[in-house]
Amino acid sequence: MWDLRHDGTPVPGNLPLEPDAFVGRAAERAELRRALDGSRLVTVTGVGGVGKSRLAARVAADCAPPDGVWRVELAPLTDPEFLDYAVMEALGLTDHTTRSPRESLLGHVTERQLLLVLDGCEHLVEACAELVAELLRRAPGLRVLAVGRRALSVAGERLVALAPLGEEEAVRLLEVRAGQRAVACGDEGELRELCRRLDGLPLAIELAAGRLGALSPGQILERLDDRFRLLTGGCRDALPRHRALRTAIGWSHELCTPGERLLWARLSVFAGRFDLEAAEYVCGGDGLPAEDVLDVLSALLAQSVVTREDTAAGVRYRMLDTLRAYGAEWLEATGEAERLRRRHRDWYLGFATWCELDWFSPRQGEIAERVEAELPNLRCALEYGLAEPDEAHLGQHLAGSLWFYWVGCGRLSEGRRWLEQAVRLDSGHDQSRLKALWVLGYVAILQGDTVPALAALQECRREAERAACPTALAYAEHRTGCLALVSDDMLRAETLLRSALERYAEIGELNSNVLMGQVELAMARAFQGDLPDAVRLCEDVRRVCDDHGERWARTYALYVLAYAAWSEGDPGTARELLGDCLGAAHGFSDLLGSVLSLELLALVTAAEGDAAEAAVLQGAARRMWPSVGLPLFGSAYYNGPHELCERTARERLGDERYEECVRRGEGLGRDEAVHRALRRPVRPARTPAARGPLPQPPQAPGTQEPAASPTRKGGETAG
Numbered sequence: 001m002w003d004l005r006h007d008g009t010p011v012p013g014n015l016p017l018e019p020d021a022f023v024g025r026a027a028e029r030a031e032l033r034r035a036l037d038g039s040r041l042v043t044v045t046g047v048g049g050v051g052k053s054r055l056a057a058r059v060a061a062d063c064a065p066p067d068g069v070w071r072v073e074l075a076p077l078t079d080p081e082f083l084d085y086a087v088m089e090a091l092g093l094t095d096h097t098t099r100s101p102r103e104s105l106l107g108h109v110t111e112r113q114l115l116l117v118l119d120g121c122e123h124l125v126e127a128c129a130e131l132v133a134e135l136l137r138r139a140p141g142l143r144v145l146a147v148g149r150r151a152l153s154v155a156g157e158r159l160v161a162l163a164p165l166g167e168e169e170a171v172r173l174l175e176v177r178a179g180q181r182a183v184a185c186g187d188e189g190e191l192r193e194l195c196r197r198l199d200g201l202p203l204a205i206e207l208a209a210g211r212l213g214a215l216s217p218g219q220i221l222e223r224l225d226d227r228f229r230l231l232t233g234g235c236r237d238a239l240p241r242h243r244a245l246r247t248a249i250g251w252s253h254e255l256c257t258p259g260e261r262l263l264w265a266r267l268s269v270f271a272g273r274f275d276l277e278a279a280e281y282v283c284g285g286d287g288l289p290a291e292d293v294l295d296v297l298s299a300l301l302a303q304s305v306v307t308r309e310d311t312a313a314g315v316r317y318r319m320l321d322t323l324r325a326y327g328a329e330w331l332e333a334t335g336e337a338e339r340l341r342r343r344h345r346d347w348y349l350g351f352a353t354w355c356e357l358d359w360f361s362p363r364q365g366e367i368a369e370r371v372e373a374e375l376p377n378l379r380c381a382l383e384y385g386l387a388e389p390d391e392a393h394l395g396q397h398l399a400g401s402l403w404f405y406w407v408g409c410g411r412l413s414e415g416r417r418w419l420e421q422a423v424r425l426d427s428g429h430d431q432s433r434l435k436a437l438w439v440l441g442y443v444a445i446l447q448g449d450t451v452p453a454l455a456a457l458q459e460c461r462r463e464a465e466r467a468a469c470p471t472a473l474a475y476a477e478h479r480t481g482c483l484a485l486v487s488d489d490m491l492r493a494e495t496l497l498r499s500a501l502e503r504y505a506e507i508g509e510l511n512s513n514v515l516m517g518q519v520e521l522a523m524a525r526a527f528q529g530d531l532p533d534a535v536r537l538c539e540d541v542r543r544v545c546d547d548h549g550e551r552w553a554r555t556y557a558l559y560v561l562a563y564a565a566w567s568e569g570d571p572g573t574a575r576e577l578l579g580d581c582l583g584a585a586h587g588f589s590d591l592l593g594s595v596l597s598l599e600l601l602a603l604v605t606a607a608e609g610d611a612a613e614a615a616v617l618q619g620a621a622r623r624m625w626p627s628v629g630l631p632l633f634g635s636a637y638y639n640g641p642h643e644l645c646e647r648t649a650r651e652r653l654g655d656e657r658y659e660e661c662v663r664r665g666e667g668l669g670r671d672e673a674v675h676r677a678l679r680r681p682v683r684p685a686r687t688p689a690a691r692g693p694l695p696q697p698p699q700a701p702g703t704q705e706p707a708a709s710p711t712r713k714g715g716e717t718a719g
Helices: 026-038 052-062 080-091 101-109 122-138 167-180 188-197 202-211 217-222 224-230 245-254 258-267 276-283 290-302 321-334 337-358 364-387 389-401 403-408 412-423 430-446 450-466 470-486 490-507 512-527 531-548 552-567 571-587 591-607 611-627 636-653 655-666 670-679
Strands: 002-004 010-012 041-045 069-073 114-119 142-148 158-161 307-311 314-318
Touching: 026 041, 026 052, 026 158, 041 052, 052 069, 052 114, 052 142, 069 080, 080 101, 080 122, 101 122, 114 122, 122 142, 167 188, 167 202, 188 217, 217 224, 245 321, 258 276, 258 290, 258 321, 276 290, 276 314, 276 337, 321 337, 337 364, 337 389, 337 403, 364 389, 364 403, 364 412, 389 412, 389 430, 403 412, 403 430, 403 512, 412 430, 430 450, 430 470, 450 470, 470 490, 470 512, 490 512, 512 531, 512 552, 531 552, 552 571, 552 591, 571 591, 571 670, 591 611, 591 636, 591 670, 611 636, 611 655, 611 670, 636 655
Parallel strands: 041 142, 041 158, 069 114, 114 142
Antiparallel strands: 002 010, 307 314
16 A cells, blocks of 8 residues: 655555645654654654544654555554554565464564554553564664554653644644535634633544534534533544544543542542642542552553643643543542542642741742642632532631732732632631631722722621631721721821731731731831831831741832832932842732832832933833722822822923833833843932922822722732
């Protein structure tokens, strides 16, 4: 049997290949060609339906040696004793002598230069490995390209792991396959969403393309919850295991041991990535001892059911959503689904509690990364916890314990969604609901939503007094003081913040929240003209933070100290402090801390004599504010430095030049803006800097309607 090379010359062999069937995969094709050039045995691994066979076929045709490419389809073969016969059949060999099939094979390939493609060898790994090792040893001109979910583990083997398609190639594949059926694809946004929902799996995408004659992409999206029933069919000449997504995944499932199937099903409770410790706790027990999870997980890794990823949060594992959905069906069938979901929730409740306690430590950066990595699982845990009436207090506790993430790492909107859901529940556990209430108030303040913030904090205070809960009372008072601060009611802010700090001292509370209360008090003092007291308070915060390795609250203390340094005519010190502040805030994805630092850096830059750069920084800050909240909280106090900077820059540049520089700053992305601000060296002021605090707003307006909290927190808005 002959196929054609791309240059039109014939390729001896039995390799079936449609000339225009292959789409994309340029990088993978190049990688596989390089691997075949450098090794006589290459194995392409990957999950079922990812396109291993098609990639191998295309590259094999590209690399065809003089005696051709010969493909052996091993899927129908169940008995390893018949492996040699299958290879002989693929090579077109017949032998009527009494020689064994192995002898016949060796006699045929010994003097030839050919490429043998063993497609679907995962269920015959040991037999294939033994055969390949002997063939390679006896036939120097032979190369082998194996295709399967796991390695053969033969000396000299080179592995090429195939991942799902990227979004652009996935969409292109869908369009090509639909075009071959003379079907219009429709809305591009729906196509992209469809490819994302199908995990970029070529098999799933091709099966979806087959449905486009009857359904629009949007209709397919609506039905993807039952993807295994929907995506059936396919080309009549396709391999049997490729005629349905369920069949393709089921093929992998059938090859697993009972223990592997059990772990596969149990792992389906995880959303996205997970680590080994979580898998051992959640999935161990009842037929699968926790100490055996690692070995079984390793087997699933070897079979491409689970993949390993090295992340900033450490080694993690994941299953594609398609495989998760298949495992979830099996989990339901075992009757274990409810127990596993509860264990999953318990693990992530413990995880969040540990992270909250450890936030006040040198590990803040690590914790931020870990919570970010675990967010999909935390969402699942929250959903389950808040949906169980008898255990709603656990969901409330989880939502409240993540305050540091909602507030300090740019997740305000999502945090508010969970918190509002949590406080609507009457769990019968005062402490968990009270915590959710004050955290909700805190988040709403930072979003500039003052009425709901005040309502949540007032309810928290009332209920805390009724339940005699001094901790919740202190937090409610603290956050009410924060609300007064961003509303420009400095006298009330100072009164409430001092009272809250006294309550914290009485109950022995010391953490990042407490330190933020002290920073907020310092800001209130600074705005009232008492810079020495503000400096004293923030130097104390900085000392405590340095002692505990705390970086987040320290960021806001540095902001106040920089404000004081600029006010006292020392822009060099102010710039140094703000550089530290901006770098830390940006590292936490804390937009509020970042944009406040940029605003003050703009004023410092103007004081140093560079009005154009000051205007650029103001433009960068202007672009960021919509993602944070109402610019400068709608506060006359916080707006003072901005107005002074703008007035100074306009006077030096003129209106036209000033606006041009602002527009340039608005064109900077966040990373670019931060990099630009941080790269500027500290230098002596070229012009006299302002001295003393900024002029105060007329009679501190009692209640403005700001939008986010100032010196406080590091929360960014989520949109």
